[in-house]
Amino acid sequence: MKKLEKITPQSENFARWYTDVIQNGDLMAYGSTKGSIIFKPLSFGIWDNIRLNLDKKFKSVGVQNVNLPLLIPESLLQKEKDHLQGFNPELATVTEVGGKKLAEKYYIRPTSETLFGEFFKNEINSYNDLPLIYNQWVNVLRWEKTTNPFLRTREFLWQEGHTIHSSEEEAKLLTTKMLNIYKEFVSDYLAIPVMDGQKTEHEKFSGADFTFTIEAMMKDGKALQAGTSHYLGQNFAKPFDISFKNKENKLEYAYGTSWGVSTRLLGALIMTHGDDRGIIIPPKIAPTQVDIIELFANKDQRVHEVASQIKSDLLLKGYEVKLDDSDKGAGFKAANSEIHGTPLRIEVGPRDLNENQVLLVRRDTLEKVYCPLGNVVETVEKLLVDIQNNLFNEAKKRLLSNIVSISTYDEFKKAIDEGKWVYAPFDGDGEDEKKIKEETGASTRCIPFVKPLEIENDTCFFTNRKTKRLVIFAKSY
Amino acid sequence: MKKLEKITPQSENFARWYTDVIQNGDLMAYGSTKGSIIFKPLSFGIWDNIRLNLDKKFKSVGVQNVNLPLLIPESLLQKEKDHLQGFNPELATVTEVGGKKLAEKYYIRPTSETLFGEFFKNEINSYNDLPLIYNQWVNVLRWEKTTNPFLRTREFLWQEGHTIHSSEEEAKLLTTKMLNIYKEFVSDYLAIPVMDGQKTEHEKFSGADFTFTIEAMMKDGKALQAGTSHYLGQNFAKPFDISFKNKENKLEYAYGTSWGVSTRLLGALIMTHGDDRGIIIPPKIAPTQVDIIELFANKDQRVHEVASQIKSDLLLKGYEVKLDDSDKGAGFKAANSEIHGTPLRIEVGPRDLNENQVLLVRRDTLEKVYCPLGNVVETVEKLLVDIQNNLFNEAKKRLLSNIVSISTYDEFKKAIDEGKWVYAPFDGDGEDEKKIKEETGASTRCIPFVKPLEIENDTCFFTNRKTKRLVIFAKSY
Helix, strand or coil, X not given: CCCCCCCCCCCCCHHHHHHHHHHHXXXXXXXXXXXXXXXXXXXXXXXXXXXXXXXXXXXXXXXXXXXCCCEEEHHHHCCCHHHHHHHHHHCEEEEEECCEEEEEEEEECCCCHHHHHHHHHCCCCEHHHCCEEEEEEEEEECCCCCCECCCECCXXXXXXXXXXXXXXXXXXXXXXXXXXXXXXXXXXXXCCCEEEEECCHHHCCCCCCEEEEEEEECCCCCEEEEEEEEEEECCCHHHHCCEEECCCCCEEECEEEEEEEECHHHHHHHHHHCECCECCCCHHHCCCCEEEEECCCCCCHHHHHHHHHHHHHHHHCCCCEEEECXXXXXXXXXXXXXXXXXXXXXXXXXXXXXXCEEEEEECCCCCEEEEEHHHHHHHHHHHHHHHHHHHHHHHXXXXXXXXXXXXXXXXXXHHHHXXXXXXXXXXXXXXXXXXXXXXXXXXXXXXXXXXXCCCCCCECCCCCCECCCEEEEECEC | CCCCCCCCCCXXXXXXXXXXXXXXXXXXXXXXXXXXXXXXXXXXXXXXXXXXXXXXXXXHCCCEECECCCEEEHHHHCCCHHHHHHHHHHCEXXXXXXCEEEEEEEEECCCCHHHHHHHHHCCCCEHHHCCEEEEEEEEEECCCCCCECCCECCEEEEEEEEEEECCHHHHHHHHHHHHHHHHHHHHHCCCCCEEEEECCHHHCCCCCCEEEEEEEECCCCCEEEEEEEEEXXXXXXXXXXXXXXXXXXXXXXXXXXXXXXXXXXXXXXXXXXXXXXXXXXXXXXXXXXXXXXECCCCCCHHHHHHHHHHHHHHHHCCCCEEEECCCCCHHHHHHXXXXXXXXXXXXXXXXXXXXXXXXXXXXXXXXXXEEEHHHHHHHHHHHHHHHHHHHHHHHHHHHHHCEECCCCHHXXXXXXXXXXXXXXXXXXXXXXXHHHHHHHCCXXXXXXXXXXXXXXXXXXXXXXXXXXCEEEEXXXX
């Protein structure tokens, strides 16, 4: 067990706070390869719960899991040029085996559209064989220049869904459906509210016709792209010859989608809920939902008896519980529970037992609740629901109050500087977006499906042209 | 939907039978890279169930899941020479990114002892921090020359457990414990009986002090190594400096183990239970446990009503069920269920409904059971248990009756030629094992913990020296 170190306050230096809490919270260690991380049991436990619960949602809409190879032969990736262009500088390349040069190079997958393209080609003949709605939970590699644990690592874990359909309409509907599943899941399980919308041409996925996204707001005001769903049209079907006989018995190219969320979600979770004591894990996704702590067990044998009884009562109800019956001090045990983000802790000590009660402490509000011994299970049940809801509501309030409207580029710069999201009319192109990014650090996050604010103004703050396109800009991870 | 092709009978050509059933049974497709495969929904579903159930067993003995990086820096793998030596020719090597040469090469992990070594080093200070009992479910790569789907592929999926302990005794106990978990799991869930034992020096893992193994027998008599557990001693602790302060406050190197099972288990499952109609999946691991088939539903509306009712009754009981209400022919539907290995199918047709019954057909024995409508759930429950047990018992009978004892090398050769496993006194060394392999194709599988046969003879069939070491030899996958 390592000593708990002091955590830099969020207000002092948010980036350092982040590094402090992920290390002190036993979430990760740095890997031997630069830009790589080790997921320790706590962070991998959260990811496992994300996988388990999101997979259930996927299956309810007919998604089937498959597993495709890690390596992409050079020739295969060449087939879709836009796509290759987008990933080329980041491709880790296998050129030799056992010291001998290979005849063809292989790329470690940065994503698997091309591999699925080759696979799909051989799986379908007629419209009867469609749709194919596949997904895989795998690792991918993108050789990023600057990295940040969970947020941007060279290797990361994700799920990537890949589907093909017999009509444009059906594929577009699925693109929307999967984005909605992401939004629901991230809201309900991770307690992270998001803005959902469409990416601009400049920010869409390489090879997609359009990209939908959910954007979350971190406690420092920065945006984090938490999930994307792409409509690929026939962009991969044509070069990969994914065609089928339609109802008129004519050959037609299939319509594709792809969609994914990654271990970035862990970063999002930490920076949405964490406070100066450490991370806070929403109960519905927490590997440990309740920490039970024994105080002065050596002085009073009831302590261990009651603590064990509470543990087995809660386990029986299906909660994930840990009992700390070590002889460490009360302060250490409480801080240890807090820094690991366990949503609720129960302190069992002689003084409270004399009153026939135990102390429950919420991780989110730090509120203390004294609870009669006969009532612990019901109180835990209620508090965990409260904590889940409170985390979401607090984040939602912050999100909505931090989106502002502006009229001029000067106002824009000022708002971005203050860590706000700007929602404003914008009809600039990719070049304009690049310029704005250079000058302010902000990029377009999405054209939201639902307006976060009423905007009367219809003049683009950058081009001064009239436009109805309302775009969110923000600095982002 | 593809047409079902004719399957080569096992007796005609077992290897071709295998290729036929995995392709017709929609288990896999060949990947774009030579020696790689795509896991289709059925095979990945089985692997997912293996993961889910084995992981529960792991957690019950305190295993925690983590995730380490894919790439091993060249310098790291150099640290343990025996280990490097064992894997060197098979290492896929990343030498460039985006067309630019890297300063250091990276190997795609063939296994992760070295990465865990580096990780463990920084995680422990004193004996209080031990043991660490970690596991990861990941992909690994070994550039094999000859490949065979599920059995030997360049990339495969597996779990690899890595642990460190403060005493030799504790580490050795864990090595045994994990092998027992594998044996239990493979027997109980996959219905595969195994011989458990120790590998000879020649066949042990590169870098281990000793290796335990479970060996399964395929229907063609060949052995398949289904899981291994290695005691690593301090072999990795020393080069990686994994040391801790012991109770005497002195620095001591930790004692390690590693253990794994892989997607080879799918090959083992197919070749243990499959027959000339296709694969047979044991009920406890089957993604679909019951296929319900509608016959002549267009002529009698009761058919769809009853079939749907049975489906929802079984789903309610927690069974995995599929309903085929297509208008395909009865023969096609039955063959389709059989080739995909679903342990039980229920045929619902007008003639049986007139008798107030449906037909249940076991996949293992092909036995037909007419079942009154009011009794379907109970009968399914009973039959699935019977099928699970019968698959195991049949395989166990085959295993035991196919292990023979011999006295001379001539008898040895004859037995191996006939596809038997030989159990005999053997005290030869690695060179002898190599010679025997060259001359007969057989290798040592293990020195079994429990004797499969009583052996009186104590003379080595190869060296003619006296020995008490009793070894199993067989041809193997």
